[in-house]
Amino acid sequence: MTDRFHLLLIKPSRYDDDGYVVQWRRSVLPSNALSVLNALGEDCAERQVLGPEVEIRVEAYDDHTGLPPMAELIARLQAASAGALVGIVGAHSAQFPRGADIARRFHAAGIPAVIGGFHVSGAYSMLPEMPPELRQVIDEGISLFVGEGEGRLDAVIRDAHAGRMRPVYDYGGDLVDLSGAVIPRGLPATVENRMLVSVKPADPIEAGRGCPFKCSFCTVINVHGRQARTRDPEAIVRQIRSGVARGRDNFFFTDDNLVRNRRWREIFEGLIRLREEEGLAFNIMIQVDAQSDRDPDFIPMAVRAGCHQVFIGMESINSEALASVGKGHNDARRYRRLFLNWKRHGVVIMVGYILGFPGDTPESIRRDVETIKRELAVDLAYFYVLTPLPGSEDHVRMWRDGVELDPDLSHYTSYRSIAPHPTMSTQVLDGLYDEAWRSFYDDAHCERILTRHAVLGGSLDHLFPFLLVGRGAHPIDDAHPFEFGFVRVKSRRERRPDMPREPLMSFLARRVWETAEAQVRWIRLFRHMSPMVERARAAAAMPRPDDPALMVPAAPVETPAGKVGAALEVASPVSGVAASSGFAR
The missing domain is CATH 3.40.50.2300 (Response regulator)
Incomplete structure (x- = not known):
């Protein structure tokens, strides 16, 4: 036996x-x-x-x-x-x-x-x-x-x-050779069966680990190292072919910075073969840095490989803020050109944007959010609060300096303030975080986002669900879009051990009300935003408006503050509307 x-x-x-x-x-x-x-x-x-x-x-x-x-x-x-x-x-x-x-x-x-x-x-x-x-x-x-x-x-x-x-x-610091490492065959059935019912699950794909940059808030470089390591490109191709055979058509590359994978070209060539020679239909989402358009082949090949969504670590439009955390490689003067290079192919652009840099003030945060809305063709802005996560250089520095940090690790989400700020209280910074979500996803800007996407040949049917979640996740479910799900669940028996268990009837009554209220708010939001799609299609068919975000800068311009708004004042119009990329939606 x-x-x-x-x-x-x-x-x-x-x-x-x-x-x-x-x-x-x-x-x-x-x-x-x-x-x-x-x-x-x-x-x-x-x-x-x-x-x-x-x-x-x-x-x-x-x-x-x-x-x-x-x-x-x-x-x-x-x-x-x-x-x-x-x-x-x-x-x-x-x-x-x-x-x-x-x-x-x-x-x-x-x-x-x-x-x-x-x-x-x-x-x-x-x-x-x-x-x-x-x-x-x-x-x-x-x-x-x-x-x-x-x-x-x-x-x-x-x-x-x-x-x-x-x-x-x-085994800290002893980084493994990924070239022959085991490749996942897909999500375990016990996980896959609990993915969102309205869409097919997105299989995670890890093509490599590590990032060469030195961002002080980042934990990746101190866990996975600063040397970009890569898996065998042909193994990645086989993994996606197998996934498509299992009925998958969406794949999420979890690499923090795919453009720094030294074998990205081989990976894309393999995926292009799957799509163009074998006739397989699938999409990929990738994460890259703000220099991803430096190689003129990267974006066109990514699109041919099925990229319909990209996450870019923009973090700030203030050059001084970027330099203060070791992210000086982000050139805020090039942001508009970078985003338009992606948008011309109909790709949905998500950016991470951090609030709470040492030089930030309430006025500067509000001004910068408005600048992004006006000047940059960003579809989805995901906001974070600068957080000294354990494993980062920022955390080590604050630990050595004896800075008093929030003792509750459950708060280390990067969605709230857990460290003192030079000029703002925790309450003020958290309030500005809430305000940033409301401002970026207000009615006028949601409609502007959809119109820009349509003008540049993108699929509104693909963008709209993400825009809906971007607008609703934080105010309705108090959730970040990257941890969002469908219908919040709370178990009375699974409460934190140091908190009392609620009486059954009061818990059930409250949960019924909370769940019903959230679903009603989602339905109302969907009905409110749905007409924006048709209005955006109609607006895209009209003569192009004077939208600064759709103007290509003639050249990078130095400015005293290093702000993207000032840098983008010298611009020339985009010459034409991009065609749809034609990949599977």
Whole structure:
């Protein structure tokens, strides 16, 4: 009779301000960490790392869409004759408290648990002494995993099987060679079945890791390194071909900066072959930096490879602010040209924009948001508050300087202020964050965004759902679009342990009201915004208005403040309307 070892992988969510787990009936964005670790676990099972007499069963869940009853999971793992292991994977700082609480419940039932992810790897590697939250879980008997999992998960599974888990598996700084690494085969069924019902799930694709830049707020460079490493391009092509065969037509490249992948050309050439020679229909979304148009081949090849959506780390239009965080490679004077180079191909542009730089004031933030609206062809602006995340240079500097930071890691979302600002209180900065969302997505600008997209040949049917979520996620569900889902779920039993459980009837009454109110607001917003699409189509057919965002700068212009608004005053009109890129929508 074959023994069975049970490996359970969980991507944790986070607690909201009321202590409830942020969960959704259906989610939108998949977890790359969970996809990769699930593939590594299945690879361990196929290679029989515990010997031919032990079967390894791998099970994976994303906490953002809820977990099976904890008692049920514990019973399944306790029934495994050869032992079990719970892996809390991909935990960011805001997710660490929830991840640790999940691990504690399994550990209390006699099941070994290990926690990994950006918070553990970054905080453990960057600080000169172990942070108290990491020391606490180690003292409780829970293990930590620092670094990347390829080639290392075998050892953790063997230790769990033998009952000799190490306190820390420290592979920090020892970066793996991705060229022959295991490629995920798609999302686990237990995750895929909880993706948003109205769209097909987007499979995460990781073509590489690492970024060469030195942004002081970034944790990626201190966990994945500053040398861009890449997977085999042909393996990426096979992964997407396999995904299309399974019915997938959307793929999300999770690389923080695909343009810095030294083999991007080979990747795009392979995807172009799939589309143009094999006739496969699919789209990709990628993330790049603000120099992604420097190579004249990158954008046209990305579009031919299926790129219909791009995320660009703009961060600020103020050159001094960019320089203060080591992001001087972003040239604010070129933003308009950069965005138009993408928009001419009908690509939807998302940008990250950070509030709370040391030199920011309420007046400058409001002025800069208005400048972006007026001057730049950005479709979706996703706002963040400058946050010293553990694992970043900013966090190390503040720790050394004894700066008082918010002690609750659940607040480290980058959606709120957790550190003192030189000129603004926490309340003022958080209020400006709310105001930025309202201002950018007001009626007039939403209609302007749709019209610009139509003028430049883009698909309004593709853009509109994202614009709807961009406008509604924060005010209706108090959620960032990148963690948004369909219908917020709260479990009375899954409240933060240090908060009391609410009485059943009052909890149910409140949740019925909250859920109904949110859905009514979404329906009203949809009905309010839908007519904008037809008005944008009609406006796009008329003579082009004098829209500064659709004017190409004659040349970069130096300005005393380095502001994009001033730099873009010297401009010449765009010569014509771009044709639709023609890729599958």
